[in-house]
Amino acid sequence: IAGITQAPTSQILAAGRRMTLRCTQDMRHNAMYWYRQDLGLGLRLIHYSNTAGTTGKGEVPDGYSVSRANTDDFPLTLASAVPSQTSVYFCASSRDRDSYEQYFGPGTRLTVT
């Protein structure tokens, strides 16, 4: 089934550790996004990529990095996790950056202790 997969589904991580959240889509979409969702705050954009080889910063990029080596994969890395990064992380993709529909993955629930 075409769509977006994220891994892991959930993770408990000690503060200071490095962690990479994986995101893969098989729709050949050019644009991909990472959001975080915290209780009462809605979804906030962390980083985005309009096409393979390019990335950009969203609303809350500090403490996160991304790469886009190919069309399908868009990993999100926390270099040194902190408790404030406890959140649910959603990856999304769209055919192009100004396409009207973004497709979201199932999310990764991350707890930093």
Added chain:
Amino acid sequence: DAKTTQPPSMDCAEGRAANLPCNHSTISGNEYVYWYRQIHSQGPQYIIHGLKNNETNEMASLIITEDRKSSTLILPHATLRDTAVYYCIVRGGAGSYQLTFGKGTKLSVIP
């Protein structure tokens, strides 16, 4: 991008139409109105979008006022599976492509 205002919560009886309002009084001429929803613990799902004309698809209808300062998402026959948080988002045309999610409206469909 223009900000939106939505009621925090609404109830709707199963089988009845659910009418979800959104105020976007500062919307500019090239900005579209989008609606997404998020069923508990899942990623958001696109529903519909429009610029100035009313729109309808298999999921919902979108009614935009003539002055474009507000809109209403209509689910014609709400089911229990429509219980979700509904987000109204205003986004510009080419070059302004990021979605900014607010807090949305929590719709509860009651049996």
